[in-house]
Amino acid sequence: MRDFEYEVPTTIAEAVQILSSHKGRAKPLAGGTDLIDYIRTGRLSPDVVVDLKQISELKTLVVTETQLKLGAAVTCQQINNHTTIKKYFSALSDACSIIGGMQIQNRATVGGNLCTSGAAADSMPALIALNASCEIHGPRGIEHLRVEDFVTGPAKNVLHPDQILVSINFTNHIARTGSCYQRFIPRNEMDIAVVGVGAALTLDEQGKISDSRIGLGAVAPIPFYAREISEYLQGQYPIGDVFQHAGEIARTLVSPIDDHRGTIEFRTHVVGVLVQRVLTVAASRASGSEN
């Protein structure tokens, strides 16, 4: 592998200072499941690797029944093991439990998944559905932005080389809300999403949909929030015909590519099927009939 220096800051300020001083030649390291492979294959060639795992803010996971604050270097496995996240922020644990196998989940982080910014990143549709936001620190201060505004293109995001993603913050869980993430892959496990769909639904006291968010992945250059589906679902009852129509709307919103994993036609078909399935699970979780 290419030669590089290794730094292990213990504070955010120190990490930002190291990144700034190397002017784009330093790369942050969290789980390393993308970065180390990218350095080995020459896709990235940093002079310095800055390990962020000794910074306490990035390793902190704050979970209550209503609140979730996820340090950017918290592993998928820490999320999988958390019964409160599974119950109240289900889409996130759905996604983290299928990113790679056990060995990858023990290292890989949601923050890293965001920063790699793949079009098929499993965490993204779930984070969009759960209305997550990013907290970014850098020499010019702290910025907050919505997760769907973080990724700007395939493998591209808003981060400057001297900024780090510190945490991912979620809006409070409210009663009668359920969420779900599912993807389609040709293998049973260990594969990259051909289509990935995350959804969160809130029901009012009459059982009608009062709020919803749907994130679509691997069907456009970046994962995105499907606002049109939320507008359609507002005030509807969570029944099969409504969800089928939501799937049809999804098919009009996507702009997928043809590649060896799936054709445009196939991805367009599958996104409709998955939207319907994911909404059905999210609705049953919202009504408490499935956890």
Place this chain on the structure above:
Amino acid sequence: MAKQRVITASINGTSRSFLCEPRQTMLEVLRDNLDLTGTKEGCSNGNCGACTILLNGAAVVSCMILAVECEGAEIETIEGVADKDGLAPLQNAFLENAALQCGICTPGFIMSTKALLRDHPNPTEAEIRFGLAGNLCRCTGYDKIICAVQSAARNE
């Protein structure tokens, strides 16, 4: 060249200090610096699981971890599974069920299985297949490996 560092970690219960470059993976250090060649290199990109070790008790692929990240860590490799009295029951289960052919994937499967059985002492077949999804075998197929894990779970 980047400065070499001295890293101290517990490896199979013994504290070891070793010199390494930041660019060396834990897999390279185990095999090339410490002569622990039981851990195998397969794909070197985190897909095959041949290089699985336990890092602070968690199954990880050592090809995706820098050795400098392991300062102060507890590492267990395939060399640490058997004790002075002979093979561990898990290793015997692989032998008795003929769950290997060329053997390159076996150390990785055994380390993953060790972590799996610790967390799920009585796994279902589905839990075994899901839990070992990060390990690939190109010789025997998976059924004999699943049988070996089921047999180890019964005997432990």
